[in-house]
Amino acid sequence: MKKKLVQSVKEHFVQWFDNEPEFVFLSPGRINIIGEHVDYNDGYVLPAAINKYIGFAISKNETSACTIFAQDLNQSHKFDLNDTLKPIDKMWMNYILGVLQQLKEKGFAMQGFNMVFSSTIPMGAGLSSSAALECGIGFAMNNMFDLALTKIEIALIGQKSEHTFAGVNCGIMDQFASVFGKKNHVIKLDCNTLEYEYHQADFKKYSLLLLDSNVKHTHLTSGYNTRREEVEQGLATIQQHFPEVKTFRNCTENMVLELKEKLGETIFKRCHFVVKEIQRVQDAVDALEQSDFKTLGQLMSATHRGLSKEYEVSCDELDFLVDAVQHENSVLGARMMGGGFGGCSINLVEKGTEEELINRISKQYQNQFGIELKAYKVKISKGTTVYKN
Template sequence: MKKKIIQSTTAHFENNFQNSPEHIFLSPGRINIIGEHVDYNDGFVLPAAINKYICFAVSQNHNSECVLIAKDLNETYRFDLKDEIKPVNIMWVNYILGVVHQLKEKGADLKGFNVVFSSNIPMGAGLSSSAALECGIGYALNKIFDLHLSKKEIALIGQKSEHTFVGVNCGIMDQFASVFGKKNKVIKLDCTSLEYEYHKADFNNYSLLLLDSNVKHTLLTSGYNDRRNEVEQGLEIIKEKFPEVATFRDCNEKMLSDLKETLGDLLYKRCNFVVKEIQRVQAAVTALENSNFVQLGQLMSETHHGLSQEYEVSCDEIDFMVNAVQNEKSVLGSRMMGGGFGGCSINLVEKGSENDLIEKIAKQYKTAFGIELKAYKVKVSKGTTKYKK
């Protein structure tokens, strides 16, 4: 799969520029094992890079013009480094321009370059193809122009590019996972301080299977903003009663239960999910370190129940997929992954059972919703890297 995308991207570069690319880079998508909607609540997340990539074929061209070719879209965009870099009305171009703009602002000595990129990260499935694009171009330019940026700086440049040129106020998890990923390792990331540690994620006789609902409900942005407001309100009430609480990390279920009446049903549910999810991430790290996959699966399923019933960011299609696998002996755990209201479920399943499971659930899903289910088998892989031929 990796070789195929490298070959096709390289061939496309050669056809367009009548020359072989000087460098090939691979930038991965990501999954999040557990820790949903806690990145903006002072919690921890547990992401990992996966073996789905954007491949970049790049060469310097020794003038100030930059040529960007999106192979999959069959689109080309040109700009000159001497001109002011500002957002345009082509979305994929903005992810790259945002990175170039920041590098210029930092005083980086950039020269013109030609790039062809192609992706096998499924679009719209919540696997962070946008972070892979930002971080991949940042990583590539850092290498070819010898900019001496750290991995952390590349991740932050990717995030800021999305904020400023794309207009999406994303957290740091996606970019961090894409750049810092390691094979068979998850990253326990503190989204507030950016402190991180690696933990083993060798799933032995189990594998990770993503089931893509193929739906994206329009509630994502409004629902996300509403949840942020609700948990902020809840935290203010908790702080009034318990001055020792600075963030949800300092909070426990007993405090919430004492304040249940004051918080009201809605805010109580939202805050209860956050407090328990922060605890579940810690428990999941222990389960992974001990290769206790049954425990990890249970935690994932508990997270889904919380996302669906307490945080209320799931949807009928995702709930159906998660419920459909609950009684399958080959499945240890299943949950919605990402912001919600559509996207993928992540499933921890016995190796060898994937194809039968996909066939069975796809059939049930088609009957229930009339929608084709997509499925992706993924492995935990290394982060953005230069491919050595």
Template structure:
């Protein structure tokens, strides 16, 4: 669905439900991560960007303390009084919003009643952070309408805290940060430890980004994630013991990891080797984008997938198939798994104009192999959460 159509549908539904048009419209984007996977918790950097898939919020302030929030896509609503204590709700979608409200209330911000209708063009379950877009869009809307004076960083942290406390997902900061801080044709090099960040050119000129959604999510994502964290923690502990100059993976070299291969054991060696290489790949990717060296960027993306699949072992047959299937395409510069792993999307750097042919060919191969329909998403890098101006 186009941005224009999303805004129109959300606004019309608001008017239908409340018999007047909304005061204001807000748009909050989903996100991709160009490179830098599984290193946010290993003192590395990530390289996310906001994309042109949005949560749209139609919003009006009321003079009373009554609040109504309508999730148009789910045909569901919740009503409450703004002065009531906010507690986790049995409807999961409500908790993304109640978590934000709770964070604002414990900061004792003065709030009044409001009506909201929201709808989304961000596909659910594709790893594009629709939940962060809801949290950040709602925080941004309340901050604007009630003049709360929150910074972008504070809104991102409120979104993250909301997910930790009301949704029960111990997520990192990347998703919320990218949603709020996104800029058109810019990627954000983000240090997830310090929240230091810088923008880098992500105008791909005659190339574009294409997402291929495998339509699978294997159940061992959470357990696999926890095991990987434990493995790399064991690895860095041993590396620090042998090399006093090592404080984090960021100042660890490939040579150091190689020197301890037998002591680390093959599994932990592979995990640590991936982390050290991926931290460097993010730096190299930034340089490649700034130099408009997209062939280099594509090569780095493919190298990342190889590491995620063979060394970090967080891929799966379906995603490996999607990445392998495009490797010999002349119009594809690089491809990799995106996100936590064990399903989700592959992200592909392709020549503009070649997308439909790639989608047609890969969809057929994928259907024949797994009996699953592929979902393709053509995306552009967009600005972050904002108030819509006609």
């Protein structure tokens, strides 16, 4: 798959620019094993880079002009690096322009380049193809023009590009996972301090299977903003009664239970989920360290119940996909992944049983919703890198 992608971008580069590319870079998508909606609640997340990539074939051209070709969309864009770069109506291009404009503002010297890129990261499935694009271009510029940027700087530049040029107020997890990914390891990341540690995640006789609901409900943005307001309100109430609580990280389940009446039903549910999910991430790290995949699976399923019933960011399609595998002997656990209201479920399944499971769930899903299910087997891979033959 990786070699095929590399071959494809190289061939298209030759067709488009009539010479071989100087460099090929690969920038991966990401999954999050557990720790959903806690990045803005002072919790930890547990992401990993996966073996789905954006491939970039690229060469310097000794001018200030840049030509970029998006192979999968069959679209191109030309611009001059000496101009002030601004958002345009091609959304895919904004992720790239946002990164380049920041590098210019920081005073880095670059020159014109030609580039072709293509992706094996499924669009709209919540696997962060945008972060892969931003970090890939940042990594490429750093490498080609010796900018001496750190990995953290590349991730932060990617995040800021998404804020300023794409208008999406994302957290840092996606970019961080794309740049810092390590084969067979998850990253326990504190999204506030950016402190992180790697933990072994060799699933041995199990594999990770993503089932893509193929839906994206429109209340993702509004629902996300409302949840943020609700948990902020809840934390303020908790702090009134327990002044020692600085963040949800040092709030206990007992405190939340004690304030159930005062918080009110909705805010109670939101806060209860957050406190439990912060603990589940810690428990998941312990389970991974001990290769206790049964416990990890149970934690994933518990997260889904919390996201569905307490945080209320799931949807009928995702609930169906998670419920459909709960009694399968080959599945240790499943949950929705990402912001919610659509996207993928992530499933921890026994190796060798995936195809049969996909076929069975696909038929059930088609019968229930009239929607075609997509499935992706993923492995935990290394982060953004130069491809060497």
